[in-house]
Amino acid sequence: MNELLLILGMAIATFAIRYVMFAASSHIRLSPALLNALRYVPPVVLSAIVVPEVLLKDGVISVGYMNARLVGAIAAIAIAYFTRNLLLTIVLGMAVFFSWQALVVSSIPLHS
Amino acid sequence: MPLLPSPSANRHTPSQEFWAGARGIIPLVIGAIPFGLIFGTLATNNGLSPAATLAMSAFVFAGSAQFIAAGMIAANTGWLLIVLTTVVVNLRHLLYAVSLLPYVSKLPQRWKIPLGFLLTDETFAIAIRRYESEGPAPFKHWYHLGAALTMYLNWLLCTSIGITLGQLIPNASEWGLDFAMSVTFIGMIVPYLKNRPMVIAVVVAGLVALVAASLPHQLGLMVAAFSGIGAGVISERYLKRGV
Numbered sequence: 001m002n003e004l005l006l007i008l009g010m011a012i013a014t015f016a017i018r019y020v021m022f023a024a025s026s027h028i029r030l031s032p033a034l035l036n037a038l039r040y041v042p043p044v045v046l047s048a049i050v051v052p053e054v055l056l057k058d059g060v061i062s063v064g065y066m067n068a069r070l071v072g073a074i075a076a077i078a079i080a081y082f083t084r085n086l087l088l089t090i091v092l093g094m095a096v097f098f099s100w101q102a103l104v105v106s107s108i109p110l111h112s
Numbered sequence: 113m114p115l116l117p118s119p120s121a122n123r124h125t126p127s128q129e130f131w132a133g134a135r136g137i138i139p140l141v142i143g144a145i146p147f148g149l150i151f152g153t154l155a156t157n158n159g160l161s162p163a164a165t166l167a168m169s170a171f172v173f174a175g176s177a178q179f180i181a182a183g184m185i186a187a188n189t190g191w192l193l194i195v196l197t198t199v200v201v202n203l204r205h206l207l208y209a210v211s212l213l214p215y216v217s218k219l220p221q222r223w224k225i226p227l228g229f230l231l232t233d234e235t236f237a238i239a240i241r242r243y244e245s246e247g248p249a250p251f252k253h254w255y256h257l258g259a260a261l262t263m264y265l266n267w268l269l270c271t272s273i274g275i276t277l278g279q280l281i282p283n284a285s286e287w288g289l290d291f292a293m294s295v296t297f298i299g300m301i302v303p304y305l306k307n308r309p310m311v312i313a314v315v316v317a318g319l320v321a322l323v324a325a326s327l328p329h330q331l332g333l334m335v336a337a338f339s340g341i342g343a344g345v346i347s348e349r350y351l352k353r354g355v
Contacts, residue, residue: 003191006168014174022224047315048321048336049297051319053294069294072294080298093299
């Protein structure tokens with residue numbers, strides 16, 4: 001594994017993606033329709049990352065009380081909705097997740 | 113109800129904007145701490161040298177791509193394939209950059225380059241919130257810079273600590289600490305859900321991502337993103353027409 005090539009490649013690729021639009025910005029004019037569509041980008045992309053993270057275990061959809069991440073995620077959604085406080089959401093969401101994992105998931109004996 | 117210094121308050125000086133940005137991103141910085149620690153641990157445990165691990169955080173600065181790379185390294189994947197995967201995973205930053213264009217396009221290159229380099233999900237979320245808030249404040253890009261630099265320095269610090277701890281705690285990833293990323297993202301998504309098209313967009317994106325998860329190189333992510341955006345735009349049109 002050539003580490004130098006790996007880091008260089010990842011770095012250049014990532015910077016190019018992030019910077020190319022800034023670099024060309026004097027030549028770009030965005031239509032109102034495009035700008036409107038762009039409003040959806042942040043929550044949509046984050047959702048596309050989070051949902052598989054929470055619901056997929058080794059490629060299999062896991063929806064049930066044994067999925068501690070799902071429980072933590074539901075708690076996080078509720079906390080975020082009611083408190084509108086990001087820090088609290090992170091701290092309490094993780095607390096629920098760890099507690100559930102320790103108390104419910106770990107204590108259930110595995111089938112052989 | 114905003115808890116942190118309100119992003120819509122009128123901050124007059126670059127310095128005030130800068131430090132407000134640094135403070136504004138603190139919840140996300142905290143969420144990134146376990147993420148950074150685990151990356152440092154995971155990457156070194158998977159065979160990447162400490163120097164390369166730190167270099168990756170310093171020169172790539174992309175949490176989810178770094179995580180995926182660490183996994184691919186453990187599977188002995190070639191560097192080129194990892195770079196290609198990185199491109200797909202980070203393509204969403206292109207959309208973030210486009211969203212920031214109205215606010216950034218008039219800045220000189222010496223601003224565009226670092227702001228471009230430092231663009232991540234968290235920095236974008238915090239910066240766009242400030243840019244979109246009312247007020248003719250002329251130094252909002254300083255807020256952006258303060259937030260971005262804080263995130264960056266924290267990422268380097270946590271990676272370093274993770275590299276060190278990695279020797280001591282070889283099983284850190286099994287504790288599920290990486291769930292902090294999901295919780296952080298959930299906390300960032302919820303405030304957007306103010307109307308039905310947004311909810312529809314988010315749900316569609318999540319479902320498509322699930323279904324498309326088996327696509328190679330994280331292509332499912334881009335497919336899900338475009339599906340979600342499309343669903344949002346279409347439902348917005350339908351709901352406006354009163355159908």
